[in-house]
Amino acid sequence: MKKLIFTAVLFALVALCTAAAGDWPQFGWDVGKSNAPSSTEGITAANVNSLRRQRITIDGTVDSSAIYLKAAMVKGTAHDTLFVTTTYGKTLAIDAESGKTLWEYTPPSYSRLAGTYRITTATPSADPDRRFIYAASPDGMVRKLSVADPSVVWSTSITRLPEREKVASPLTYFQGKVIAATDGYIGDQPPYQGHVAILDAADGSLESVWNSLCSDRHELIEPSSCTESDSGIWGRAGVVVDPKSGDLYVATGNGTWDGRTNWGDSVIELDPDARNILGNYTPSNTRELNLRDADLGSTSPALLGNGLVAQGGKDGLIRLLDWSRMQGMAPHRGGETASVSTPSGGRLFTAPAVAHLDGRTWLFAADNGATASWTVDSSGFHRQWHTGFGGTSPVVVDGLAFVYDPHGGLRVYAARTGEQVATLDCGGGHWNSPIVADGRIILPEGNANAHRTTGVIDIWRLP
Structure with missing residues (x-):
C-alpha cells in the first residue's frame, strides 16, 4: 500500500511540473496524456449545475480539443486565452x-484545401515559456506561432506526401522537442507510412524520424519507396511520453508486422x-487484426505506472501489458497480462483517462455506446x-469525470461512483473532447468529416 501511495504522489508531482497553475498546455493536460490534472480547477x-454556457462561433470546425493559458500576454495585454486549430489549419487565439x-x-x-478531404484533427501544444504554441495543418506542416500575435517563427514539413499522410493526432512538447505523428486519410489510400517526427522547438529543424514501416530508414521517406503501406499512428493521444524517462510510446494501425522493420x-x-x-x-492475432481492419492503434497507449500499460483497439478489447516483459528489440507477440471488454464491447477510438485516486490507479474509457471505469493493478482490471x-x-x-457525447451533451459523473451529477447542453460532434481549467469547461463542437469552414466552441463558467 505504501508503494502505491508513493507512486501516486510521484506521478502527481511529475505532472505538476508540466503545466503552470490553471493552464491546460496540450492534449491530455500532461505529456503522459493522462487527461487527469492533479490540480484543483474549481x-x-x-x-x-450552476455553470453558465457561452456559445462562440468561429471560422472553422475544431474536431479535437482546445488548450488554455491563464493570463497569457496577447498583443501586450494579459488574457485568459484558449487556442484551437481548425480542420483546415487555421489556428485561433480566443x-x-x-x-x-x-x-x-x-x-x-x-x-x-478548405472544403476538401485534406483535414487535420490535431490539437496544438504550448511551449512551457508560454510565449509560443505549436500547431499542425493539412498541408503537412508544423508551425511555431507567437502567443502575442499570429506571427510564424518557423514552419517544417513532416511528410513528403501530404496528399496521403495526415496529421491527425495532437502535437506534444517535451524538453525542447516538438513531437508529431502521421497516419492516412479515410479509405487508407496507399502509399503512406505512419511515422514519428521529432522537431527542435527552437529552430524547427527535423532531428529524427521513426517509420513504423521500413523502420530501418531513419528519415522522411517518399511513401512509394517503401514496399509496405499504412500502419498509421492516429490514436487520439498520439505520441505518449513517459515523463520520467522521456521514452515515447505509440500504437500503430493496420499494416504488415514482421517484428523486424515492419510494425503494423x-x-x-x-x-x-x-x-x-x-x-x-503485438497481439498474437496481428494478421487477423490487419485483415479485418481492427486496428490496435485506434487508440494510444495509456501509461498506468508501475510498469503497466493499457492498450485498447478496434477489436473491442483493452489489453493490460506488463511492459517489463516487452523490453528489447526482439519481437514480443502476445503475452498480455489480462484483457477486458471496452465499455460497450465496441470499437475504441478515444483516449482513456488515467487518474490516481485514493492510492489506486483508475482507468476511465468511453466508446460509442458506453462509459466505464476500472481500478488496475498487476492482477488485472477491476470494474468500478x-x-x-x-x-x-x-x-x-476534482473527483469528477467529464464525458462528451458526440450525439450532443456533456455528462458529468462522480469519478469514484459513476453517479451522474449533471448534463450540460451542447451540440453534436465527432472526436472533440473537453478541457477543464481555471474554473471553466471548454469544448469544441462539430465533425471534421462534414468539411465545414465554420464551427462552435462552448465555454461553461461559474456565475
Whole structure:
C-alpha cells in the first residue's frame, strides 16, 4: 500500500511540473496524456449545475480539443486565452472570458484545401515559456506561432506526401522537442507510412524520424519507396511520453508486422530521440487484426505506472501489458497480462483517462455506446462502474469525470461512483473532447468529416 501511495504522489508531482497553475498546455493536460490534472480547477459536484454556457462561433470546425493559458500576454495585454486549430489549419487565439477572437493565423494552403478531404484533427501544444504554441495543418506542416500575435517563427514539413499522410493526432512538447505523428486519410489510400517526427522547438529543424514501416530508414521517406503501406499512428493521444524517462510510446494501425522493420498493429516504446526501439508488443492475432481492419492503434497507449500499460483497439478489447516483459528489440507477440471488454464491447477510438485516486490507479474509457471505469493493478482490471451513455475521451478533474457525447451533451459523473451529477447542453460532434481549467469547461463542437469552414466552441463558467 505504501508503494502505491508513493507512486501516486510521484506521478502527481511529475505532472505538476508540466503545466503552470490553471493552464491546460496540450492534449491530455500532461505529456503522459493522462487527461487527469492533479490540480484543483474549481468545478465541483456542488456547483457544476450552476455553470453558465457561452456559445462562440468561429471560422472553422475544431474536431479535437482546445488548450488554455491563464493570463497569457496577447498583443501586450494579459488574457485568459484558449487556442484551437481548425480542420483546415487555421489556428485561433480566443479570449476565454469575452469569447472574442484575439488573433487568427491562416496557413497559405488554406484557400486550396478548405472544403476538401485534406483535414487535420490535431490539437496544438504550448511551449512551457508560454510565449509560443505549436500547431499542425493539412498541408503537412508544423508551425511555431507567437502567443502575442499570429506571427510564424518557423514552419517544417513532416511528410513528403501530404496528399496521403495526415496529421491527425495532437502535437506534444517535451524538453525542447516538438513531437508529431502521421497516419492516412479515410479509405487508407496507399502509399503512406505512419511515422514519428521529432522537431527542435527552437529552430524547427527535423532531428529524427521513426517509420513504423521500413523502420530501418531513419528519415522522411517518399511513401512509394517503401514496399509496405499504412500502419498509421492516429490514436487520439498520439505520441505518449513517459515523463520520467522521456521514452515515447505509440500504437500503430493496420499494416504488415514482421517484428523486424515492419510494425503494423503494435505498441512501440522508442527512446527520446525516436531512433531506437526499446520495447514492443503485438497481439498474437496481428494478421487477423490487419485483415479485418481492427486496428490496435485506434487508440494510444495509456501509461498506468508501475510498469503497466493499457492498450485498447478496434477489436473491442483493452489489453493490460506488463511492459517489463516487452523490453528489447526482439519481437514480443502476445503475452498480455489480462484483457477486458471496452465499455460497450465496441470499437475504441478515444483516449482513456488515467487518474490516481485514493492510492489506486483508475482507468476511465468511453466508446460509442458506453462509459466505464476500472481500478488496475498487476492482477488485472477491476470494474468500478459502468453507464450506457457513450462518449469521447474522458477528463477527470476534482473527483469528477467529464464525458462528451458526440450525439450532443456533456455528462458529468462522480469519478469514484459513476453517479451522474449533471448534463450540460451542447451540440453534436465527432472526436472533440473537453478541457477543464481555471474554473471553466471548454469544448469544441462539430465533425471534421462534414468539411465545414465554420464551427462552435462552448465555454461553461461559474456565475
